[in-house]
Each structure stands twice: as C-alpha cells, then as structure tokens.
Amino acid sequence: MSSRTKLWNRATQPIAALLFVVLIFGGAALLTTTSARAQANLSDTGRYTFSDLAEKVLPSIVTVYVKRDISDQISAREREQFDQFRRLFPGLIPDFPGFPNEGEDGPFMIPSSGSGIIISEDGYILTNAHVIGRKGDNVELRVVLSNDEEIGNEDIQVIESHELTDLALIKVDRDNLVPIEWGDSDKLRIGERVAAIGSPLDLRATITQGIICANHREVGPGIVDMIQTDAVINPGSSGGALVNLDGELVGVNRLITTNTGGWQGYGFAIPSNDARQFVETVQKEGEYASGFIGITMAGAAKNNEQMRRALELDPEMKGVLVEAVRHEEPHPALDAGLQTGDFIIEADGQPVQDNMDLLKIVARKKVGSRLELKFRRLENGTSREMKTTLTIARRPAEDVLMAETNPSFVPRSETLEKSSDLGSRLGMVLEPAEDGDGLRVRDVRPGSPAQVAGIKNGDIIRKVNGQTVRSADELKKIIEAAKEGAPLAVMLEQEGRMTLTVIQLDKASD
Missing domain, CATH: 2.30.42.10 (PDZ domain)
Structure with missing residues (x-):
C-alpha cells in the first residue's frame, strides 16, 4: 500500500471539518451522475437474483444520522477563528444548526451519516462504532427505516460502542421490525458473489454487487480480520450489510482504502461471525469488554x-x-x-x-x-x-493508552475542556505533561480565573494545594476537597522556572 493510501474512517481536523460542513450547507452543491455500463449477454437465468435479494434485505437496512459534539477537540483560539469567519461571511451561516452563537461556549455538533442493520424485531440495530462515536459521547442520533419512518434521538439508546472491533449496538423504541438473517462468514469462498447494501453518500437503500476478493485481511485499526470485496462501498456505507445471494448477513461494511476519498475498487467488511459474537456478548453481559x-x-x-x-x-x-x-x-x-x-x-x-x-x-x-x-x-x-x-x-479507553505512548496526544478522558463544568470554572484546557508529572496548559480563556492568576499556554501545573497532579481526575478531587470559595495554591513551571500563583474559583453553580 502506498504512503498516499488512506483509510476513510472518521473526520480529520476539527476546524477543517467545521469549514467543510459550512461550505457544504451554505453553498450550492453540484451533483453529477454517470450512467452504469449496461451488462451484455445477460441470460434469463439469474436475471432477478439481485432484485429478489433487494426485496428481502432492504427492509432490514436503516440510515443512521449523527450529530457529534466535537467541542473537546476545539480550542478557544479555533472558536475565535470560527467566529471571525462568521463575521466575515454573515450571509453564509447566519444561524447554523448545531453550532453555538458567536462568543458562546456551547457544543459544536457536526453532522454525519452511516448505515445500520436491524437484527431483531424489537429494535436492536448493529452498526460501526465510528459511525456513532463512543458510548457516553455527546451525540444526537436519528434513524430512518426503509419505509422512511424517522426515529428521533429520544427513542434511541446506545447499548455499546467498541473501538477495537469497530462495532456498535443501538436500540430503537419500535416493535415488529424486519431483522436480517445471519449468515456464516466462515463459509465464504473467494470469488463468491455478494451485495453491499447501505446509504453511501446519503443515498438511502443503495445496493451494489461484487465478489469476495479475499478473507482475513489485516486492514485498519482494531482486532478483527476483514473481508475484502469489490462491491462498491463509499462514505456512508459504514455499518451497512454485506450479504450473500441468499440474503444472509456475512459482513458489516466498515471501510475502504483510498487516496481520493472515494471508492477505488476495494472495500472491507467485518465478518458476520465476529459481529454476531459481539452482539450476543453485549446482550448477555450488557457490554463488550476487551x-x-x-x-x-x-x-x-x-x-x-x-x-x-x-x-x-x-x-x-x-x-x-x-x-x-x-x-x-x-x-x-x-x-x-x-x-x-x-x-x-x-x-x-x-x-x-x-x-x-x-x-x-x-x-x-x-x-x-x-x-x-x-x-x-x-x-x-x-x-x-x-x-x-x-x-x-x-482494557482502558484507546485514547488513554495512546496518550501513554505518545505524550503529544491528548486523550478526551484526560482533558479538562471548556464544555465541562470544571474546565469552564478554571477557564483552561489541560493535558498530561510529557514527563508524566503534572498537567500542561493547552489553552486559557480570556478573563478566566486561570488568566487572572497569570497562567499562560505552555505552563505546567505541578502541584495544587501542595498535592501533585498528574490527571484531570486528580485535579478534580483536589478541588472538590477544598473549601467552597477557598483560593487554590498552584505551583507551576513557567518558562523553565518554578513559580507560585493563586486561582480564585467562583462558587460552583447548583
């Protein structure tokens, strides 16, 4: 695989994603279509194979719309840049849904979409973890059934989302749905014909055909060997079904390898036997712990x-x-x-x-x-x-493990963001220091208690009230143990020198 080849999986830089969404929703989009090359010498035998398959499987496929809060990936400086963009182009995004008003600290809800597979009559739906994000993330979900019925966030529950397998299970408050039939992915043969069904590029209920090109491919992050197929898969196909000619689920579409951002001949799916084991474990134990x-x-x-x-x-x-x-x-x-x-x-x-x-x-x-x-x-x-x-x-969260081996990586679970109560009170964003002994200041909000105390970007907080702090949780415990309204004595390293300052926090709101 060349160095240019990338895995199409999730959004990249947060602010770039913001501007991309702004341009897509604020400007005109030019849609072009190309006609498919007609099949030659199609015999009557098998003419309607895929038509029958589509009628059987499509009722089990859903489209999943997601609005994900990326506030924990955006600094105060990036928020200001976005506000400047809105001021420069006021007619383009006067009130963009999901974004905070100018100067506010609310969440940035970025829209995306994927696919899902109904696996039970009482509303369980299988999809990819990267489609809906981590369990506990601030997301708004909307599911659209094959009959165009929309199910809102209030009727959707995230049961489990597991990064290593890239599988997720959600449940909608509906009955009498049409579940897909499970197939045996271990029985797949190289060259066997299959169909990929999902909502690529938000084109609902799209079906493409291809063959099994290979099994047991180690592609992308995670612990699951992948099925390789040449059935067309594009962004939005993630979480959709790969089925055999009997309409049985043999794979969960996951990703493509591409250096253009779109399909270039090969897609990859999680084997159905791995997906089934994930579902059965979650339904039995309530979670999937690695x-x-x-x-x-x-x-x-x-x-x-x-x-x-x-x-x-x-x-x-x-x-x-x-x-x-x-x-x-x-x-x-x-x-x-x-x-x-x-x-x-x-x-x-x-x-x-x-x-x-x-x-x-x-x-x-x-x-x-x-x-x-x-x-x-x-x-x-x-x-x-x-x-x-x-x-x-x-197994701890993946971002925590990544931060332990890559000090420049900031785990969401170890970062005090302005969207959290504690981060908002302090007025700064913190990350683990590279030497593991303290918290580095990544961003300071103007006018905040941290700025008033003279704390700057790049400072390293070593101790608070005489206690060493190495994580957001440790700092939170120290603050909670302090008397309400009492000043915090902060020892920090600033420009290579140790210094002492005091942060005066406002009283926590009820």
Whole structure:
C-alpha cells in the first residue's frame, strides 16, 4: 500500500471539518451522475437474483444520522477563528444548526451519516462504532427505516460502542421490525458473489454487487480480520450489510482504502461471525469488554534481527518483544513479573507470531480470566525460557493508552475542556505533561480565573494545594476537597522556572 493510501474512517481536523460542513450547507452543491455500463449477454437465468435479494434485505437496512459534539477537540483560539469567519461571511451561516452563537461556549455538533442493520424485531440495530462515536459521547442520533419512518434521538439508546472491533449496538423504541438473517462468514469462498447494501453518500437503500476478493485481511485499526470485496462501498456505507445471494448477513461494511476519498475498487467488511459474537456478548453481559495485560509491544524497528541476536535469540524467531511494562493501574504484566526485554513466544499454548497475534488473543479473553505466557528472558548472557500466568484486566479507553505512548496526544478522558463544568470554572484546557508529572496548559480563556492568576499556554501545573497532579481526575478531587470559595495554591513551571500563583474559583453553580 502506498504512503498516499488512506483509510476513510472518521473526520480529520476539527476546524477543517467545521469549514467543510459550512461550505457544504451554505453553498450550492453540484451533483453529477454517470450512467452504469449496461451488462451484455445477460441470460434469463439469474436475471432477478439481485432484485429478489433487494426485496428481502432492504427492509432490514436503516440510515443512521449523527450529530457529534466535537467541542473537546476545539480550542478557544479555533472558536475565535470560527467566529471571525462568521463575521466575515454573515450571509453564509447566519444561524447554523448545531453550532453555538458567536462568543458562546456551547457544543459544536457536526453532522454525519452511516448505515445500520436491524437484527431483531424489537429494535436492536448493529452498526460501526465510528459511525456513532463512543458510548457516553455527546451525540444526537436519528434513524430512518426503509419505509422512511424517522426515529428521533429520544427513542434511541446506545447499548455499546467498541473501538477495537469497530462495532456498535443501538436500540430503537419500535416493535415488529424486519431483522436480517445471519449468515456464516466462515463459509465464504473467494470469488463468491455478494451485495453491499447501505446509504453511501446519503443515498438511502443503495445496493451494489461484487465478489469476495479475499478473507482475513489485516486492514485498519482494531482486532478483527476483514473481508475484502469489490462491491462498491463509499462514505456512508459504514455499518451497512454485506450479504450473500441468499440474503444472509456475512459482513458489516466498515471501510475502504483510498487516496481520493472515494471508492477505488476495494472495500472491507467485518465478518458476520465476529459481529454476531459481539452482539450476543453485549446482550448477555450488557457490554463488550476487551482484555488487557499492560505491556507496550515493540514495533518492527526494534523487534528486528539485530535485537534478537542481542537477546541471544534465533534471528528468525517469531514473537513479541516487550518494550515497556505498564505501571499505571491496571498492570497485570507487572504483577506477573514480566520485564522490558522479555520475548513472548506463546499465549495459552498458541504460538505468537507478531504483535497483532498477541493483541487479538488478549483482547478476546474475558476480564478476570487467566492467560499463560511462555517467553524468553536474557539473564547473565543466556536466554532462558520461562512461563508466567496473568489475570486479564479490562482494557482502558484507546485514547488513554495512546496518550501513554505518545505524550503529544491528548486523550478526551484526560482533558479538562471548556464544555465541562470544571474546565469552564478554571477557564483552561489541560493535558498530561510529557514527563508524566503534572498537567500542561493547552489553552486559557480570556478573563478566566486561570488568566487572572497569570497562567499562560505552555505552563505546567505541578502541584495544587501542595498535592501533585498528574490527571484531570486528580485535579478534580483536589478541588472538590477544598473549601467552597477557598483560593487554590498552584505551583507551576513557567518558562523553565518554578513559580507560585493563586486561582480564585467562583462558587460552583447548583
């Protein structure tokens, strides 16, 4: 795959997304269509195969409209830039729905759409996690059935949304729906004819045909091997159905590989057997929790022949090199005695070929279950084979894990945004400091308590009321423990020097 190839999955830069939406909704759009090339020599045999299939499956396909709050990705500076844009072009977006009025701190609701699959008569709908966002996000959902009935946000419940599998389950308050029939994705054959059904580019109830091009493709983030098809899939197809000629669900359309933003010949779907296992687990346990052992796995740049020779291993040996062991809770690997430099070769008796192998094995283990690892460790110049047993923990949110390995990444769950009560009271946006010992100031609101205290962008807050702060949760606890209206003593690093200041918070509103 060339470096230009991108995975079409989610929105990119927040402010660019805002301007894109503004231009789309504020200006005129030119729609062009091209006629499909007529099929030659179509025999009567099978002429109506796809017509029959469409009649059977279309009632089970829905369109999912989403408005997602991206306020936690927009700084005060970007808000001001957007307000300036509105002032420069007042006729273009006088009152854009979902955006706050000029100068207000309300949410920015960005619209998008995808597809969904009805899997039960009583309203359960399967879709992609990236279509609806994380469970608990501030989103407004609207579902449109095949008969054009619209179901509003008040009648929709997000049951689960799981990033690693990119699957989500929602429930609408409706009965007597038409569920799709489950197929067996393990029985798919290369070259088998299939159809993709969904709402690409907001073109509802679109059906395209193709074949199975390959199975078990490792494409995109996550732990699920993908089905590759040449049935046309475009933005908006995500969450739609890939069906066999019997109208059975064999895949959930997920993504395309493209360097143009549109379809270029190949799309990818999550196998139906994985989707069914996800649904059954959620309906039984109320959630889908991935397993976690708490290690950082070295990439190919470190896990190479030279490194393996240095560890007294066979240069061709397959396995996972432990680059770091997590010390933050949860840390099963630390508890089990794993160390940096250990080379994992087996998990529960299964050979581990690479990082993805181990990730899949661990993520699919139940929280609280046991995992036996076989690994090699260099001791006194000799590589020794060892074993240990870990207790599987619940995997933390993906953005939290990313922030631990990439200090420049700001996890939503660790950021005090202005849209939150505490972030609004402080008047600043914080992120974990690169050294892990404090909170870096990413943005300060003019006129806020933080600005009055002399706090600036780039400062690092080391202590509050004499207590070290490393996370948003720790800071919140310190503030909650302080007396109402009492000033906060803040020790911070400013331009390389330690200094002390005081933040006077207003009383929290009831």
